[in-house]
Amino acid sequence: MQPLVQVDGVSKRYGKTLAVADLSFGVAKGEVLGFLGPNGAGKTTTMRVITGFMPPSEGRVLVGGLDIAEAPVEVRRRIGYLPENPPLYPEMEVTAFLEFTARLRGVPKGGIRPAVARAIERCALGEARKHIIGKLSRGYRQRVGLAQALVHEPELLVLDEPTAGLDPKQIHETRKLIRTLAGERTVVLSTHILPEVAVTCDRVVIIAGGRLRAEDTPESLVARLGAAQRGRGTWEIETEAPADAAEAALRAVPGVARVEAGPETVERTQVLQVEAAGDRAVATDLARALLEAGCPLYGLRRGGASLEDVFLALTTEEAEANGTGDAAGTPEVAEEGS
Amino acid sequence: MRNALTIARREIGAALASPVAYVLFGAFAFLYGYFFADYLQSFVEAGMRMSQMGGFSGGTLNVNTDLLRWLMASTAVLVLFLLPLLSMRTVSEEIRSGTMELLLTAPITDGQIVLGKFLAAFALYGGMLALTGLHVGVLFWFSQPEIAPVLAAYLGLLLLGAGLLALGLFFSSLTRNQIVAGLLTFGALLVLWLVEFAGARGGELGRVLAYLSVTGHMEGFARGVITTRDLVFYLSFAAFWLFLARESVRSRRWRG
Numbered sequence: 001m002q003p004l005v006q007v008d009g010v011s012k013r014y015g016k017t018l019a020v021a022d023l024s025f026g027v028a029k030g031e032v033l034g035f036l037g038p039n040g041a042g043k044t045t046t047m048r049v050i051t052g053f054m055p056p057s058e059g060r061v062l063v064g065g066l067d068i069a070e071a072p073v074e075v076r077r078r079i080g081y082l083p084e085n086p087p088l089y090p091e092m093e094v095t096a097f098l099e100f101t102a103r104l105r106g107v108p109k110g111g112i113r114p115a116v117a118r119a120i121e122r123c124a125l126g127e128a129r130k131h132i133i134g135k136l137s138r139g140y141r142q143r144v145g146l147a148q149a150l151v152h153e154p155e156l157l158v159l160d161e162p163t164a165g166l167d168p169k170q171i172h173e174t175r176k177l178i179r180t181l182a183g184e185r186t187v188v189l190s191t192h193i194l195p196e197v198a199v200t201c202d203r204v205v206i207i208a209g210g211r212l213r214a215e216d217t218p219e220s221l222v223a224r225l226g227a228a229q230r231g232r233g234t235w236e237i238e239t240e241a242p243a244d245a246a247e248a249a250l251r252a253v254p255g256v257a258r259v260e261a262g263p264e265t266v267e268r269t270q271v272l273q274v275e276a277a278g279d280r281a282v283a284t285d286l287a288r289a290l291l292e293a294g295c296p297l298y299g300l301r302r303g304g305a306s307l308e309d310v311f312l313a314l315t316t317e318e319a320e321a322n323g324t325g326d327a328a329g330t331p332e333v334a335e336e337g338s
Numbered sequence: 339m340r341n342a343l344t345i346a347r348r349e350i351g352a353a354l355a356s357p358v359a360y361v362l363f364g365a366f367a368f369l370y371g372y373f374f375a376d377y378l379q380s381f382v383e384a385g386m387r388m389s390q391m392g393g394f395s396g397g398t399l400n401v402n403t404d405l406l407r408w409l410m411a412s413t414a415v416l417v418l419f420l421l422p423l424l425s426m427r428t429v430s431e432e433i434r435s436g437t438m439e440l441l442l443t444a445p446i447t448d449g450q451i452v453l454g455k456f457l458a459a460f461a462l463y464g465g466m467l468a469l470t471g472l473h474v475g476v477l478f479w480f481s482q483p484e485i486a487p488v489l490a491a492y493l494g495l496l497l498l499g500a501g502l503l504a505l506g507l508f509f510s511s512l513t514r515n516q517i518v519a520g521l522l523t524f525g526a527l528l529v530l531w532l533v534e535f536a537g538a539r540g541g542e543l544g545r546v547l548a549y550l551s552v553t554g555h556m557e558g559f560a561r562g563v564i565t566t567r568d569l570v571f572y573l574s575f576a577a578f579w580l581f582l583a584r585e586s587v588r589s590r591r592w593r594g
Contacts, residue, residue: 014593048439051443052443053439053442053443053591054591054592055591055592073445073446073447074445076443076444076445077445079443081439081443083436083439083440085436087435087436087437087438087439087440088435088437089348089352089435089437090435091352091355091356092348092351092352092355096351100344100347100348101440101444103340103344104341104344104345104440104441104444104445104446105444105445106445148440
């Protein structure tokens with residue numbers, strides 16, 4: 001099937017800095033594509049190219065078969081875009097602002113009110129509809145930002161870090177909203193939070209240093225991560241402070257590569273970060289060693305697979321597969337444009 | 339055009355929701371009122387002296403040529419000093435707050451963005467000039483000036499404003515800092531005002547400089563004389579800066 005978005009060998013240079021290098025991928029109709037990468041990986045730049053905010057230095061982007069460079073206005077009509085910082089006019093009322101954006105996106109005159117009402121309903125903005133945007137909380141502003149991206153019912157939604165700066169409840173709601181959009185609309189969203197991708201996305205594109213590192217479904221991504229992490233894992237062990245004895249005992253366990261003590265907590269406990277070879281059976285060994293040394297065990301859990309781990313795991317793997325040495329060493333570019 | 343009007347409408351709403359427009363209108367009303375009172379008093383005093391001399395001086399006073407003409411010429415200078423305040427925030431504020439990203443990803447052209455901003459500023463300027471209708475109306479109430487030269491003068495002021503706002507819009511599109519935009523605009527206008535005096539020294543260069551003077555072309559209009567030369571100057575002046583403003587907005591896309 002013809003993908004809705006086709007990114008074709010796109011590069012973007014800011015002066016001498018290469019922010020995005022030869023990026024190619026497609027987004028199928030009705031798909032939710034996660035764009036995963038650390039800060040400065042080129043996520044925002046790529047999204048700005050897709051939305052027609054800026055032209056690429058090289059390559060081209062097709063949306064619905066149209067080249068952005070050739071039919072910019074027609075393409076932008078089909079796109080709803082939520083930048084990282086929601087672009088809002090603080091002096092306007094929510095409803096007035098959404099009416100303005102609907103008109104700006106070419107919603108016909110009679111359709112503006114219903115479109116705004118739908119967007120308000122969707123983003124649960126009913127209570128805030130008559131509020132001045134400048135006085136809204138961060139969570140509400142994000143929702144207004146989402147509403148303005150949705151108001152003209154675009155085929156393609158591009159969301160740059162849609163959950164950044166929200167509290168957990170709002171994050172949950174936003175993800176739910178994005179999931180309900182899937183199927184009827186195509187969504188491209190960027191994030192640097194791994195679980196978000198697993199929850200909301202059908203497919204993931206990982207970029208680092210402006211280059212494509214991996215492209216897969218979240219399931220196989222997790223599987224690959226598991227494979228990459230087999231034979232090496234981090235564990236968090238909580239014990240009584242001071243933890244010197246515990247530290248020594250853990251170090252003595254075969255396979256332990258590194259033990260690092262965290263700061264003392266208010267409850268006079270201390271968390272030790274242990275990096276150990278071997279599969280999950282090593283947890284039992286760690287616990288046993290601790291108890292035999294006479295130290296109390298308050299908690300033991302597998303260290304969260306941080307994004308950094310994923311990147312190290314995935315990018316080195318990709319680099320090896322591609323036969324290139326340089327993994328994530330490309331200079332970072334500030335994503336805050338002028 | 340619909341897109342430009344959409345932008346213009348929001349822009350006017352924003353200006354009226356902020357104190358800037360009111361402060362500007364107030365400052366203009368105050369300064370214009372001062373000029374008006376001053377010129378009117380001189381005019382009345384001159385009239386008294388003449389009637390004391392019993393009309394033997396040979397001349398008569400005319401509201402059009404001896405009052406309105408000078409008032410309109412002074413208004414032009416006043417406008418020159420105040421309009422940078424109106425134009426400076428137009429694009430700068432959008433760049434600073436990030437809403438430029440909204441406009442640049444909307445299905446509209448860069449030209450429509452610039453045109454919308456321009457129309458809004460021009461409409462606000464029109465509102466500002468409308469305040470002077472009160473003073474001029476008083477003259478029509480107590481006297482019988484000719485209407486045509488007054489209308490010509492207003493046309494001149496509108497054209498002058500269009501040119502100044504277009505220039506201000508361009509400088510506003512250069513920077514995210516509206517103070518910098520305002521100062522650049524003000525500096526440019528100061529130069530374009532002072533060339534009039536430099537031009538008075540004569541010579542080939544002097545004639546070029548005199549032609550470039552933004553207020554110099556107002557003199558004809560203030561006297562009630564509309565010339566093609568002045569019309570062409572103001573219209574091409576406005577078009578030139580609007581064109582540059584559009585290119586500046588466009589280049590912002592490349593720079594990111």
